[in-house]
Amino acid sequence: MIPNVLITDDDAGFRSALCDALSDRGLTLYQASDGDEALEVIGQESIHLVLVDVHMPRVTGIEVIREIAGRSLRIPTILMSAMMDEAIEREAARMRAYRILHKPIGLRDLRQIVSGSLAETYGWRPS
Known part of the structure; x- marks a missing residue:
């Protein structure tokens, strides 16, 4: 299995840095510049993990x-932010x-x- 990972952030430089950091892990990397694009990719591709700003x-x-939760998709999500507050953290936790x-x-x-997320969810190990 080659996991498909979607990186979503409106900062192109940050997306690129994350792709560079993950490029040697044996993953297929997709990018989206906002949530709307992310949902389009999720609807078209078999995504195994979503990193989202x-x-x-x-x-x-x-x-x-x-x-993702409403569609009953079992895709692990990693939420990222420079301006995180307790309300956002509670909502993210509620959405699992x-x-x-x-x-x-x-x-x-x-x-x-x-x-770790890919190993825990799918039993995948990097090559």
């Missing part, structure tokens, strides 16, 4: 997680987000969290 135009990260990360995110930590 909270604060984005059009559709927020919380709305993406809510939509796999992890909530505060920006800036250490790339070594991110790689471990992504690998």
